[in-house]
Amino acid sequence: MVVDLELLRFRLEAVERGWAQATNAADDETWGRDAVVCCQLVSELSALSRKQSIHVLTVADADATDLTELASFTGLEALHLRGCAHVCDISPLVNASHLRILDIRYSDVQSIAALRSCTALQAVHLQGCRCLSDLGPLRGKTRLRLLDACGTAVSSVAPLENCASMEELHLFCCTALENLAGLERLAKLRVLNVGNTAVQLLDSLPQHPSSLEELVLDGCRRLGTIAPLRQAPRLRRLVLSNTAVADLAPLAVCVDLEELRLDQCRQLTDLRALASSTKLCLLSAQKTALASLDGLQTCTAVQELHLDHCTGLSSLRPVSGMTSLRTVSVMYAAISDLAPLAGCHALHTVRISGAKAVRSLEPLRGKAALHTLLANDTCVATLEPLTACTALTVLEVCGAPLVASLQPLADATSLSELAASGTAVDSLVPLADCTALTHLRLGGCTDVMDLSALARLERLTHLTASGCAVAQLNGLQSMAGLKELVLDDCVALTSLAGVSGAVCLECVSVRRSGVRTLAGLEQCTQLRDLCLDDCAALETFADLGKCRSLRRISAARTLITGLSALEGCAALRELAVEGCAYLVDVSTVGCLVGLRVLSLKGSAVTSLAGVARCPALEELYVDKCEDLRSLSHLATAATLRKLSADRSGVSDLAGLHSCAALEEVSFNRCTKLVSLAGLGGAPTLRRVCVNGSGVECLGGLAACRQLEVLECTRCSKLDSLEPLGGAPRLRLVTASRSAVASLERLGQCGSLVELHCDHCRALRDLSKLTGATRLRVLSVRHSGVSYFCGLTSCPALEELYLDGCAAVYDVDPLAGCNKLRLLSLCGSAVHRFAGLARCPSLAELRIDQCQKLTGIADVGILRCLRRLTACRSATAHLMDGMSDFGDLEEVLLDDCVRLKDLSPLAGAPKLWRLSACGTAVRQLGAISQCAALREVYLKSCAQLSSLDPFAGAPQLRRLIVSHSGVVSLGSLARCPLLAVIDVSGCAALSSFGGVAHRCSALVAVKAAGSGVADVRGLAQCPHLESLDLDSCANLRDMSSLAGTPRLRHICARYAGLTTLNGLASCPSLQELEVGGCAGIRSLRPLAGAPRLRVVSAFDTSIEDVDGLAECPALEEVDLDDCLSLTNLVGLEGAPRLVSVSALHTDLTDAENLKTTCPTLKRLVL
DSSP: OOOOOHHHHHHHHHHHHTSOOOOOOHHHTTTTTTTTTEESSGGGHHTTTTTOOOOOOHHTTOOOOGGGGGGGGOOOOOEOOSTTTTOOOOGGGGGTTTOOOOOOOTSOOOOOOGGGOTTOOOOOEEEOTTTTOOOOTTTOTTOOEEEOTSOOOOOGGGGGGOOOOEOHHHHOOOOOOOOOTTTTTOOOEEEETTTOOOOOOOOTSSOSSOOOOEEEEEOTOOOOOOGGGGGGOOOOEEEEEOOOOOOOGGGGTTOOOOOOEEETOTTOOOOOOGOOTTTOOOOEOOOOOOOOTTTEEEEEOOOEEEEETTTOOOOOOOGGGGGTEEEEOOOOOOOOGGGGGGGGGTEEEEEEEEEEEEOOGGGGOOOEEETTOOTTOOOHHHOGGGGOOOOOOOOOOTTOOOOOOOOGGTTTTTTOOEEESSSSOOOOGGGGTTTTTTEOOOOTTTTOOOOOOGGOTTTTTEEETTTOOOOTTTGGGGOHHHHHEEEEOOOTOOBOOGGTTTOOOOEEEOOTOOOOBBEEEEEEEOOEEEOOOOOTTTOOOOOOOOOTTOOOOTTTTTTTOOOGGGGOTTTEEEEEEOTTOOOOOOOOGOTTTTEEEEOTTTTTOOOOOTGGGGGTTTTETTOOOTTTBBOOOGGGOOOOEEEEEETSSOOBOOOGGGOOOOOOEEOOTTTTTOBBBGGOOOOTEEEOTOOOOTTOBBGGGOOTTTEEEETTTTOOTTOOOGTTTTTTTTOOETTSSSOOBBOOGGGGOOOOOOEEEEEEEEBOGGGGGGOOOOOOOOOOOOOOBBBBBBBGTTOOOOEEETTTTTTTOGGGGGGTTOOOOOOOOTOOOOOOOOOGEEEEEEEEOOOTTTTTTOOOOGGGGOOOOOOOEEHHHHHHSSTTTTOTTTTOOEEEEETTTTOOOOOOGGTTOOOOOEEEETOOOOOOGGGGGGGOOOEETTOOTTOOOOOOOGGOTTOOOOEETTTTOOOOOGGGGGGGTTTEETTTTEEEEOOOTTTTOTTTOOOOEETTTTTTBOOOOOOTTTTTOOOETTTTTTOOOOOOTOTTTTOOOOOOOOOOOOOOOTTTGTTTTOOEEETOOTOOOOOGGTOOOOOOOOEEEEOOOOOOOTTTGTTTTOOOEOOTTTTTOOOOGGGGGGOOOOOOEESSSSOOHHHHHHHHTOOOOEEOO
């Protein structure tokens, strides 16, 4: 049966809804009335297997691990594992030959080998299966049309080469994916998402011509060219955000392109290649290096244009012909003139917030369709051009200090939202006739003293006037629609009487105001939320008793002494009187029949008499109530669910066991609390936290049958967890840094998943955990453990931490722990690992600082091991005899100071990361034969002098050999993908040799403090972005860098430089640091550098700054300690200059700079 993708999506969505509509027409026709089943427990599968009519099955058991029963469902066509995070094996599907839809997203599945025989597959969802790396079983699936493997460990799509029906392929966040080889023949592929992968080239996209309509490459930071898209003429949606793409020329053939996203393409400078994209509707190029919009003149169909944070963009001229333009956003761009928008009569939304150079809104005059204008943080001085914008509904001018009048808005009858916080507005009279106004924000308008002009605004629902000089609330009585009033920080406001007639008022906030009385609020019959925090003059809640609708009061740090005035607040749900040092008596709170949350933190309460009479109380907070000793009054609190008394004086828990609804208690750092017996038998108690308390015994908790979590870290007097034995639902126990010596009976806790007993020095034996069938994580770091036989009877154990257990010398007792994935033995006495051969799932082994370790040769028998760390080992023969690497991917051997030879690693087929910093390594053997090797860290390896073994390493991307004995980099010329080199502190290295000419993928070079004197050849590195030559005393000249196309940042502080010749011709250079280079006498060579934004030339010998004004993008200049500097004339007229610092110089006057640099904000002399 052929099923189109839309129908597949419909059915998958139905699965996620629990297949609630099992008898709809589509399912009747396709699967039959009784064919769709949702199974809540995996144990139900046995009974269901007898029904041969089941074709669609959902398994929604979060604890499911074993799906063996699925083998009986031979007619299954659709399977969805919803929330089955622990399922790791789908082999029971091996005979599901009719399976068409499979959804196992976010499961623990590592292999899909069972799908080899599922020839009918049409849609497969594997997203979130982080351990899944191989798509091989999908090879030859000619009916497969949709595959979603986002967030998996997939590194190759070659197995999909014959999936001729493939239409959608989603591989977002498959970070191991580096190329698309295998997609060439997928002629029907319409949608491809490979965002956030390591893909660099698109050569393997379907060819001649491609059916591709949607391509997502967001986050492919190494992608520099899109030339293959010349074969994708049908492309309609393209996402290139966060890539290194600079040239859009290949898009000239994409005449159907409708949506293009180029956000954070830092190398992008122009859009001329889009001239033929006449159907383009949405263009987003935020945070790019665009300096011009040339090319968009012909894109007259554009409706949305997003150019936020394009700091080099100063003109919108090409936009003038976009007659369909509805949304334009240039927030925080360098735009100064909106004139090109004058002809865009369809404008609906304009966002210019942060475009500080914008001074006038004149081009927006008469825009009848303008609905939204965001002009926050601009230099706009008047709103007069908006008088004829009859459709204007939303206007924001917050932080526009020159706006002093709202008069132009007097006739804005459609205006519903106005934000003018931080302006110079002093009168609200012009708003008197803005009858549509619903939201008004005036925070920080310190000249606003009177709100009476708003009296006729019947639709106003939200008013914020925080920080204003308002002393009275005249006029608010007639605002029948006002719902929210915020007057925080209005120190002159002492009374709320003015709101007495605001019958719809629901929320009032007057934090940090001068309010002394609440008179007037009693008439606000709809008041629900009242915030009075830090009203230091408020002493009473008088007048609130009549607020029948009041649901929440917060009055922290006030002078409140009693709660009796609240007796009439029948609807009150939350009351917070934290930090009220004069509040002692809360007995009257019992009359609040609807109170659910009560916070008395930091108050002077000594008794909770009356609190228990609150019939609906669910949460009680008495933290830091140091005078509170007993909680016995809570015995009758029938609805109390959560109790927090951290750092209080509580010592007696008697009566809490009678709280029928109590689920969570917290007594952290209650040093006077010794016993938990008072909790014994609490029928619904799920979580207990007593960290850092004085608890000595857990007696009583055994009777808490619902207990799931116990935290008793740093209970120095607690020596036993035995009372927890048999707790049926206990999942998590943390007892680190306690005196626990025995785990007696914990093995009887059938639901125990995690146990942490780190730093329990008295703990010796783990055998008592025998029988803990669900235990997944066990941590006993730095404990006295020496005996752990019996852990094999914990079949679910995945992570075991024995770090610092000096008495652990043998891991043989772990043989047979079939699911153990991570074993950490750092600082233990272990010296051999043969016993781990019977741990078939072991993927990570940590053996750092194991001083008795003589070698790791037997690690080769661990077939599934992927990550090995053996840092700070003392032996020089750590790797002797090692020859079998299995699936080993990462090896960390840092600070093994006697380690000299890494040659045994040569040929490790899957090794991609190697770190041996701080070792005595001098021999690397044939390390280049490690075909997958991508990252190598050999920092501070003083004996390492040659990098020849890396010659030809096909996948090497990052090489860190700083502070080593390296003398030459020539052998790296044959590493085609090398992107990062760090040779900082390599004193014997004098040049970059032949590597600079041939490593075309180089992105960053760090050579700080090295002996480098010559940077020739780096200009030929097309992707080089960052160069660090800090403290290279032998370096005199960088002129050979002239023309380096993508070089953005150069750091050469305290180098031996004498000239900056050639750097002005680096088209992408943005930051230059040459501070401390005493030989530099002039910055004139930088004149005309097109994108230079930051120049740091402190402590140099320059006498002037001539030429810098010719740098059109210059924003920041640091000239501190330039003792020879005589003037700043060379900066005058710099169009974008923001900051100049010339501390500790002889300069005293730079007035001309302030008048000729319009954007200057900071000048320090």
